[in-house]
Amino acid sequence: MVGERVDAIEMLRRLVAFDTTSRNSNLDLIHFIRDYLAGHGVACDLVLDKDRRKANLYATLGPKNEGGIVLSGHTDVVPIDDQDWQTDPWTLTEKDGLLYGRGTCDMKGFVACCLAMVPDFLERELKEPIHLAFSYDEEVGCLGVHSLIAHVVGHYPTPRLCLVGEPSMMQVVDAHKGIRSFITTVTGLEAHSSATHVGVNAIMVAAGLIRFLTELGEELRDRGDETGRFTPPFTTLSVGTIEGGTAVNIIPRHCRFVWEYRALPGTDAEEPIRRFDEYVRKKVLPAMQAKAPGIADVVTVPRSITPALRPDPGSAAETLAKALAGVNDTLAVSYATEAGIFQVNGIPTVVCGPGDILQAHRPNEFVAISQIDACMTFLGKLADRVCVR
Numbered sequence: 001m002v003g004e005r006v007d008a009i010e011m012l013r014r015l016v017a018f019d020t021t022s023r024n025s026n027l028d029l030i031h032f033i034r035d036y037l038a039g040h041g042v043a044c045d046l047v048l049d050k051d052r053r054k055a056n057l058y059a060t061l062g063p064k065n066e067g068g069i070v071l072s073g074h075t076d077v078v079p080i081d082d083q084d085w086q087t088d089p090w091t092l093t094e095k096d097g098l099l100y101g102r103g104t105c106d107m108k109g110f111v112a113c114c115l116a117m118v119p120d121f122l123e124r125e126l127k128e129p130i131h132l133a134f135s136y137d138e139e140v141g142c143l144g145v146h147s148l149i150a151h152v153v154g155h156y157p158t159p160r161l162c163l164v165g166e167p168s169m170m171q172v173v174d175a176h177k178g179i180r181s182f183i184t185t186v187t188g189l190e191a192h193s194s195a196t197h198v199g200v201n202a203i204m205v206a207a208g209l210i211r212f213l214t215e216l217g218e219e220l221r222d223r224g225d226e227t228g229r230f231t232p233p234f235t236t237l238s239v240g241t242i243e244g245g246t247a248v249n250i251i252p253r254h255c256r257f258v259w260e261y262r263a264l265p266g267t268d269a270e271e272p273i274r275r276f277d278e279y280v281r282k283k284v285l286p287a288m289q290a291k292a293p294g295i296a297d298v299v300t301v302p303r304s305i306t307p308a309l310r311p312d313p314g315s316a317a318e319t320l321a322k323a324l325a326g327v328n329d330t331l332a333v334s335y336a337t338e339a340g341i342f343q344v345n346g347i348p349t350v351v352c353g354p355g356d357i358l359q360a361h362r363p364n365e366f367v368a369i370s371q372i373d374a375c376m377t378f379l380g381k382l383a384d385r386v387c388v389r
């Protein structure tokens with residue numbers, strides 16, 4: 001593979017072949033990228049997770065001076081379980097100008113473009129470094145990128161800006177909602193189902209808590225979005241899974257549900273969890289513990305925190321991305337990315353990448369070849385700006 005030059009579609013074919021569903025290790029793919037870069041004389045850092053089953057990759061093309069531009073993407077993909085695929089999800093399939101396969105859109109297409117551009121970046125002699133930052137476990141809460149950024153900030157000069165290549169149809173996104181997700185576990189007291197006056201029904205307590213969240217979500221919906229930029233135009237709140245109980249004739253001791261909210265940038269991102277905790281403390285726990293002191297409880301723990309991406313008009317990232325994309329305006333989106341995490345760490349960041357987010361996470365996921373071409377043009381313009389020749 002020494003010095004191998006691979007076009008973006010062929011690179012995407014190779015990347016799709018790695019099953020990097022978040023529950024799996026991504027090391028085979030990371031080692032493939034590491035070896036490809038080594039063939040071009042580019043060293044990289046691997047930042048492993050605590051179990052050493054997954055890794056982030058960080059590589060610098062060009063000089064090791066201050067600043068530089070980060071091209072960021074995640075390597076994991078969502079599961080194909082219970083989805084009706086018409087093609088093999090792990091084999092890139094071209095049809096009618098579309099490239100099908102898991103991750104083609106979200107977001108191995110962007111990663112493939114970045115890797116395909118490596119020989120061009122190097123041959124034209126960079127006057128400013130370009131950093132490749134590829135993370136793990138974005139799809140399960142943006143878990144890996146935190147250690148990646150900590151490694152970069154702790155060992156290297158802070159990059160001047162970051163471009164996150166999530167699918168945006170190569171439009172520049174300067175704002176997205178944040179995500180906070182939680183696991184709430186209710187512990188009640190078992191009894192025969194005929195003795196409701198004795199037991200504490202964990203499922204019914206959980207149902208009351210979900211009702212509170214439903215009403216809070218309605219309140220947030222009614223407040224709306226003052227900027228008028230988001231769809232839907234409000235902070236959203238949702239319960240995703242619930243489980244509990246043993247049998248119909250046993251008052252359930254345990255119930256567990258997972259919930260999230262997606263807050264508009266610029267709003268109080270702590271408000272929903274703060275109000276939920278207050279409701280539990282003042283209204284729910286006293287009634288539960290009156291029946292089962294020392295036993296009944298409600299415990300809520302954070303599952304993931306992904307900060308919103310705040311608009312930063314005129315930032316280095318926005319200015320550069322708009323020039324490269326040939327656009328005058330920016331968009332706001334309701335999906336979340338790693339961009340907000342780079343931003344809160346002091347790195348100006350926007351989102352701009354190939355593909356339509358509506359294709360992400362679906363069966364028969366695809367990216368249009370025209371979008372891959374547009375991304376390569378975008379990166380080619382970046383080369384014109386940061387290369388000596």
